[in-house]
Amino acid sequence: MxxxxxxxxxxxxxxxxxxxxxxxxxxxxxxxxxxPSGSGKTTLLRIIAGLEEPDPGSGPxxxxxxxxxxxxxxxxxxxxxxxxxxxxxxMSVFENxxxxxxxxxxxxxxxxxxxxxRVLRLLKLVQLETFAHRYPHQLSGGxxxxxxLARALAIEPxxxxxxxxxxxxxxxxxxxxxxxxxxxxxxxxxxxxxxTHDQDEALELADRVVVMNEGRIEQIGTPDEVFHHPATxxxxxxxxxxxxFRGRVENGKLHFAxxxxxxxxxxxxxxxxxxxxxxxxxLEVTTCRNGAPCFSARVDRVHSAGPNVRLDxxxxxxxxxxxxxxxxxxxxSRIAPxxxxxxxxxxxxxxxxx
Amino acid sequence: xSEAAAIPRAAPLRARPVRATTEPAAVRWLLIGAALGFLGxxxxxxxxxxxxxxxxxxxxxxxxSITEPAARAAIRLTLWTALIAVPVNTVFGVAAAWxxxxxxxxxxxxxxTLIDLPFSVSPVVSGLVFVLLFGRNGWLGPWLEAHxxxxxxxxxxxxxxxxxxxxxxxxxxxxxxxxxxxxxxxEAARVLGAGGWQIFWRVTLPNIKWGLLYGIILAxxxxxxxxxxxxVVSGHIRGHTNTMxxxxxxxxxxxxxxxxxxxxxxxxxxxxxxxxxxxxxxxKVARDLAAATAQSSKGxxx
Numbered sequence: 001m002x003x004x005x006x007x008x009x010x011x012x013x014x015x016x017x018x019x020x021x022x023x024x025x026x027x028x029x030x031x032x033x034x035x036p037s038g039s040g041k042t043t044l045l046r047i048i049a050g051l052e053e054p055d056p057g058s059g060p061x062x063x064x065x066x067x068x069x070x071x072x073x074x075x076x077x078x079x080x081x082x083x084x085x086x087x088x089x090x091m092s093v094f095e096n097x098x099x100x101x102x103x104x105x106x107x108x109x110x111x112x113x114x115x116x117x118r119v120l121r122l123l124k125l126v127q128l129e130t131f132a133h134r135y136p137h138q139l140s141g142g143x144x145x146x147x148x149l150a151r152a153l154a155i156e157p158x159x160x161x162x163x164x165x166x167x168x169x170x171x172x173x174x175x176x177x178x179x180x181x182x183x184x185x186x187x188x189x190x191x192x193x194x195x196t197h198d199q200d201e202a203l204e205l206a207d208r209v210v211v212m213n214e215g216r217i218e219q220i221g222t223p224d225e226v227f228h229h230p231a232t233x234x235x236x237x238x239x240x241x242x243x244x245f246r247g248r249v250e251n252g253k254l255h256f257a258x259x260x261x262x263x264x265x266x267x268x269x270x271x272x273x274x275x276x277x278x279x280x281x282x283l284e285v286t287t288c289r290n291g292a293p294c295f296s297a298r299v300d301r302v303h304s305a306g307p308n309v310r311l312d313x314x315x316x317x318x319x320x321x322x323x324x325x326x327x328x329x330x331x332x333s334r335i336a337p338x339x340x341x342x343x344x345x346x347x348x349x350x351x352x353x354x
Numbered sequence: 355x356s357e358a359a360a361i362p363r364a365a366p367l368r369a370r371p372v373r374a375t376t377e378p379a380a381v382r383w384l385l386i387g388a389a390l391g392f393l394g395x396x397x398x399x400x401x402x403x404x405x406x407x408x409x410x411x412x413x414x415x416x417x418x419s420i421t422e423p424a425a426r427a428a429i430r431l432t433l434w435t436a437l438i439a440v441p442v443n444t445v446f447g448v449a450a451a452w453x454x455x456x457x458x459x460x461x462x463x464x465x466x467t468l469i470d471l472p473f474s475v476s477p478v479v480s481g482l483v484f485v486l487l488f489g490r491n492g493w494l495g496p497w498l499e500a501h502x503x504x505x506x507x508x509x510x511x512x513x514x515x516x517x518x519x520x521x522x523x524x525x526x527x528x529x530x531x532x533x534x535x536x537x538x539x540x541e542a543a544r545v546l547g548a549g550g551w552q553i554f555w556r557v558t559l560p561n562i563k564w565g566l567l568y569g570i571i572l573a574x575x576x577x578x579x580x581x582x583x584x585x586v587v588s589g590h591i592r593g594h595t596n597t598m599x600x601x602x603x604x605x606x607x608x609x610x611x612x613x614x615x616x617x618x619x620x621x622x623x624x625x626x627x628x629x630x631x632x633x634x635x636x637x638k639v640a641r642d643l644a645a646a647t648a649q650s651s652k653g654x655x656x
Contacts, residue, residue, distance in 0.1 A: 051541055073544050080545040086538035089645060090560040100546035103556070137645060155546055 001158035001191050002027045003048060006059030010043055010052065010215075017043040019215040022059070023209075025159075028189045030182075032202035034121060036238070041195045042083075043191035045161050048193065050076050063158060079152030079190075081162040084142045087136040093147050094132040097122055100155035122150040125184075142173040149181075153188075162194035172265070178205055199239050203227060211235050233351040236277045243283065243321045245276040246352070254350060257317045258295040261348065277349040280324040284344040285311065287333055294342040297321065303335055304330065311335065313343065404622050407615035419616035427593045428601035428617070431509065435597060436577040439516040443573055447524025448566065452558070454525075455532030456540065469525050472518055480518050481586025484511060507589030512597060515583040520573040527569035528562055531639065534646040535561055554567035571635065575628040579621060 003025040010018040018040045025031045033041035046052040048061065050073035060067040068076050097119045101110055110118065123129045126146035136144055145165065152160060165181065166174040182205055182311050185192055196202050202209045203223040211218045211226055211234070219231040230236040237244075247256030252267035254260070255275045286294075297313040300320075309330040315319040321343070325333075335341060376382070384636065409416050419425060453459070454466055472480060486492050488505040498505060505511045543553045559566075580598040588595040590604060598621055604613035 062379070074547040074549070077547075078545060080542070082538055082542060084538060086542040088539055088542070088557055099543065099548070099556070103543070103546065103548040103552045151542075151546070172564060 001064045002062075003159055003191060003193070004060075004062040004065075005044070005048060006062075008044070008047060008058045008061075009038070009055045010047060010058075011055055016215050018054075021212075021215070021217055023217065023220070025191060025193060026253040027064075027191055030185050030192045030194075030205065030207045031216045032206035032209045033193060033195045033212060033236075034197070034199060034202040034209050036197055038214075039212040040215040041197075041210075041212050042163055045163055045193060045195050048159070049073060049078050049080050049161050051080075073248075077155060077158050079155065079157030079160040081145075081148045081152050081160070081165055083164040083167050085136075085148040085168075087144055087147055087151070089136050091143060092133050092135055093122070093123070093128060093139070094119055096136070096147055097151045097154050099151065118154065119150075122154055125153075126150045140173075140339070141169045142177055145169065145177060148266065149184075151236070153190075157190065160190050162192065164196060165194055166196070166198075174201075181205065203239070211238065212239070219325070230349060233275060233277070236349050236351070241280055241322060242277040243280065243319070245278070245319055247274050247276040248272070249274050249350070256348075257315055257319060258292050259345070259346070263350065266350070273353045275351050275353060278345050278347070280310070280322045281308075282345055282347045283323045284322065284346055285313075285323055285325060285333070285335065286344070287335060287339065287341055289342055290344075292344045294344040297341055297343050299335055299337050299339050299341055302330075302335070311341075313341065355625075382530055387539070395418035401622060405617055405619050407611065408619040409610040410615075415612060416616045419613035420620060422613075424592050424596065425601060425613075425617055427599050428596045430600045431512070431596065434509075435516050436574055438513050439520050439577045440570060440574050442517060443520050444524050444566070444570055446521065446652050447528060447569060447573075448524075448562075450525040451528035451532050451562075452554075454529050455535075456537050461480050466529070469522050473522050473526075474579040477515075477519055477580065477582030478586055481515050481583035484514055484518075484583075484587050488514075506587050507591065507595060509595065511587035512584050512595060515587045516580055519580050519583050520577045523576065524566065524569035527565050527572070527639075531562055531565040531643055531646070532558075534643055536646070561642070564635055564642055568632065568639055571628055571631050575625065578624055 004023070006022045008018050008021045009016070019045060021040070023044070035041045043052060047054050050068070050071065054061075054069070058069075061069045063076065088099065092101070100117050101115045101118065104110075109115075120129060120132070123132055126149055128143060128146055128150070131139065131143065131147075139147065147149070149162075149165075166177055169177065178201060194205070198285060203226075206223060208220060209223055209226050210220050213234045219226050219235045221229070221231075225237055227239050230239060231293070236242055245256040247254055249255075249263055249266040249269055250271040252262070252264055254263040254266065254274070254276070256274075284292075295316060297315045299311055300314050301312040303310040303312075304327070307327075308324045309327055311323045311325070314321055315321055325342070377385075397420055408419075413540075420429070450465065450469060454462060485506055487494055488498060488511065489495050490499065490506070492506075505514065534614045539557050540553050548556065578597075579599060580597075581603075584597055585600055588597070588600055590596060590600055592601075592604065596604065602614050602618045602621070605617065607610075
């Protein structure tokens with residue numbers, strides 16, 4: 001079951017949550033809506049579910065080529081996992097999962113025994129079969145999360161929507177559940193959309209990532225594409241740490257931080273100021289000039305605890321930089337706080353001044 | 355030597371730990387004593403006096419006082435009034451609380467204030483309002499008279515007045531509870547395919563049941579005990595429009611003290627039962643409210 005939304009706009013009073021958003025999710029895909037708070041990602045998810053209505057004039061919402069924009073939430077048959085799980089607090093785990101089947105009209109309702117069978121199968125799937133008679137307040141955060149997922153799956157949804165599925169969990173449980181959810185998706189292959197503000201989560205889990213900002217989609221692409229080929233300045237700065245320089249393009253050359261860099265893609269652009277971004281691991285640091293174009297900097301601090309070594313540098317042109325290099329290279333280079341180094345970028349992202 | 359050294363060190367361990375935030379014992383006993391003394395003087399002594407006065411003439415007289423026809427009529431009317439007013443206000447209170455807590459609409463603030471109105475208006479004034487509306491010289495008086503309908507100095511007036519004064523209890527009790535619980539569970543039910551009534555019966559009502567019961571108990575206590583508003587609209591027709599509190603007043607004014615206290619003791623017993631139920635329910639509501647707050651404060655919504 002594919003999902004397609006076209007030209008969706010949503011305002012809450014003065015606040016515009018979504019501005020003309022269009023998105024297609026293929027059958028069986030796992031897509032992440034990634035963005036900071038207030039970027040409209042949750043609103044988009046709720047509109048797909050039918051919990052919010054888009055503004056009049058918005059385009060269709062199609063589930064498998066069928067327009068569901070006028071259909072009620074109940075009839076859309078979506079599985080929705082709420083950020084705080086929204087488990088029914090007065091019902092046991094079993095009753096929570098059974099709810100979606102129990103409220104069906106009589107002619108569609110499965111028999112008692114088949115409800116029981118299905119609920120127990122789902123609880124086994126989320127590894128909570130021994131918790132059927134517990135109440136939500138007797139469960140840990142990760143267990144509640146899994147109950148919420150089992151409850152959403154009980155109605156055999158055509159699409160699964162998850163709002164910050166790991167938002168309320170601590171870091172360790174989060175990582176475990178993330179991998180577990182990925183495996184579950186591979187088993188069930190149900191079209192899924194999840195909202196997150198955590199880039200690692202989006203990049204690790206999703207087939208495709210939709211990066212959102214201020215109610216707009218900035219970029220849609222595979223984790224690789226959005227990370228290595230960010231389409232906008234926002235995507236560059238949101239996905240991981242970057243160093244920022246003011247620069248200038250002129251005649252196919254890029255000038256920044258006392259460097260000149262060949263930029264053939266800007267050969268025909270008029271001379272203009274640009275904004276230059278370099279990831280910490282795309283800066284090469286040496287203690288003596290090696291012929292490559294470089295600029296000099298002074299080492300301010302060295303953070304060597306961790307898989308990589310991070311250096312805080314002060315460039316000769318005044319920018320503060322963060323550089324990452326491997327432990328081996330660090331030990332071989334004899335870099336120490338206060339020493340002078342030469343910095344060569346390996347890859348830069350250039351965006352026009354807006 | 356080592357023994358001698360050990361003893362003084364062990365002694366402070368055995369002593370009661372001194373809490374830094376506590377007051378000296380004298381102050382504590384003075385304050386507790388004052389509170390208990392006040393409570394005894396103004397609550398326990400009168401309550402005991404009611405029961406003592408009631409049985410002063412012997413149990414036979416007590417029984418006769420509460421079973422004579424006028425007393426029985428008063429008890430019956432009080433029960434009927436409560437039986438009508440409490441369910442009506444329960445339905446209204448749940449509906450109002452549901453609307454206020456779970457939806458955003460224009461005029462919500464006005465509705466919230468209006469619900470509190472009966473609390474802020476003197477019951478006598480509320481009674482007078484009904485007289486002004488439905489009395490012989492009231493706005494609707496002539497029309498009612500033309501259709502041979504009696505509201506003032508009749509049972510409908512008493513029911514109306516009671517409805518009015520007991521109207522905030524259920525709603526007031528439910529609004530904060532429902533607001534704390536939020537709408538996420540209802541949304542979850544909606545996504546799972548439940549209809550409006552299914553959501554109400556299976557999700558909302560079980561979540562608020564203790565708060566609702568608490569509100570009902572309070573409303574019932576007031577409905578049976580209301581004096582001011584009912585007194586204005588009743589007309590004190592013995593055997594017809596007398597509720598228990600009015601009956602007590604009449605007996606007392608006729609110097610029939612023992613009978614007055616006998617009926618009053620029934621009201622006092624009702625108050626005690628209400629109080630007992632109230633404290634049990636209050637504890638359960640506090641627990642629900644704490645659970646709701648804990649669940650919704652786990653993280654900010656983006």
